[in-house]
Amino acid sequence: MTQPIGIFDSGYGGLTIMREIVNALPQYDYVYLGDNARTPYGTRSFETVYQYTLQCVRHLFEQGCQLVVLACNTASAKALRNIQQLDLPTLAPGPNGPSRRVLGVIRPTTEVIGRYSQTGQVGILATRGTVLSESYVVEIEKFFPGMGVFQEACPMWVPLVENDEFDKPGADYFVKQHIDRLLAQSPNIDTLLLACTHYPLLLPKIKQYTPPHVTILSQGEIVARSLADYLKRHPDLATRCSQSGERRFLTTDSAADFSRQATIFWGDTVTARQVVL
Structure with missing residues (x-):
C-alpha cells in the first residue's frame, strides 16, 4: 500500500496549494480529499469544522497517509x-x-x-470564519511582536471563483470593494496576504485594484517551501512517504462535478473518485 502525503480542503481551493507542493516535491505520492458535500466551511461553527476536518483526516490516514496538510485556512x-x-x-x-x-x-x-513588510503593517484577506478566529492576528504576534495586522472578510470571493466568475466583469465590484475597505484601515499597509486558497484565481483583478507598492502574497509557494523544509528536518517521516509520483483525487460529492471544476484550480485534467466518510 502506498503511503502518500494527504492534502485536505473543504472544496477545490486546496488544489492551488497542492499544485505548488507537487511542483516543489514532485517525487512523492499525493492524495487530495475535497469535502465538497459539506462546503463551505467558512460560515460553520468551530465545533462543526473540527468534527468535519477530523473525519477527513481519519479517512486520509486510512488511505495510508503519514502526513496530512490541511490546505484550508478555515480548517x-x-x-x-x-x-x-x-x-x-x-x-x-x-x-x-x-x-x-x-x-x-x-x-x-x-x-x-514580516519579512515582506517594510512598514510593519500587513493586511489579511480571508473568509469570515478565518477573520473571526483571529488566528492570523495571534500567530503573527508570536513571530513579529508589535506588527500591525488588519483583516477584511470577503464573503463573495469564494462563490465568484466556484461559479467560474472570477475573471468576469462582475467580479470587479467585489474585489475592489474589499481591497478598498482593507487599505482604508491603515495608509501604511504594504503587504497583503491572500489567506484563502481560492483567492489566487482572483489575482489578476486583485493586482488591478491594489497600489503597485503593495506586495501581494499567495500561500502556495510559501507552504510548499515550508513543507520541503519540514521533511528535511524529519527524515524519519519523509522516508515513510512513498515516492512514485502518483496523484489521486477524492471528493465527498459528485466525482464528475469535482473532476470538471477541479481543472480550473489544478490547471490540468483531473479524474476524481467519490468517497463516503
Whole structure:
C-alpha cells in the first residue's frame, strides 16, 4: 500500500496549494480529499469544522497517509490545534509521540510574512470564519511582536471563483470593494496576504485594484517551501512517504462535478473518485 502525503480542503481551493507542493516535491505520492458535500466551511461553527476536518483526516490516514496538510485556512484556524493536541495521540500513537503528522497553512505563512513588510503593517484577506478566529492576528504576534495586522472578510470571493466568475466583469465590484475597505484601515499597509486558497484565481483583478507598492502574497509557494523544509528536518517521516509520483483525487460529492471544476484550480485534467466518510 502506498503511503502518500494527504492534502485536505473543504472544496477545490486546496488544489492551488497542492499544485505548488507537487511542483516543489514532485517525487512523492499525493492524495487530495475535497469535502465538497459539506462546503463551505467558512460560515460553520468551530465545533462543526473540527468534527468535519477530523473525519477527513481519519479517512486520509486510512488511505495510508503519514502526513496530512490541511490546505484550508478555515480548517487550519478552527480544527488543527484540537486535532494535533487531542486526537493524534490516539489516532497515530508512537513511542515518542504521534507517529503521523497533521500540518496547516497558517503557521508557515505567519512565520515569514514580516519579512515582506517594510512598514510593519500587513493586511489579511480571508473568509469570515478565518477573520473571526483571529488566528492570523495571534500567530503573527508570536513571530513579529508589535506588527500591525488588519483583516477584511470577503464573503463573495469564494462563490465568484466556484461559479467560474472570477475573471468576469462582475467580479470587479467585489474585489475592489474589499481591497478598498482593507487599505482604508491603515495608509501604511504594504503587504497583503491572500489567506484563502481560492483567492489566487482572483489575482489578476486583485493586482488591478491594489497600489503597485503593495506586495501581494499567495500561500502556495510559501507552504510548499515550508513543507520541503519540514521533511528535511524529519527524515524519519519523509522516508515513510512513498515516492512514485502518483496523484489521486477524492471528493465527498459528485466525482464528475469535482473532476470538471477541479481543472480550473489544478490547471490540468483531473479524474476524481467519490468517497463516503
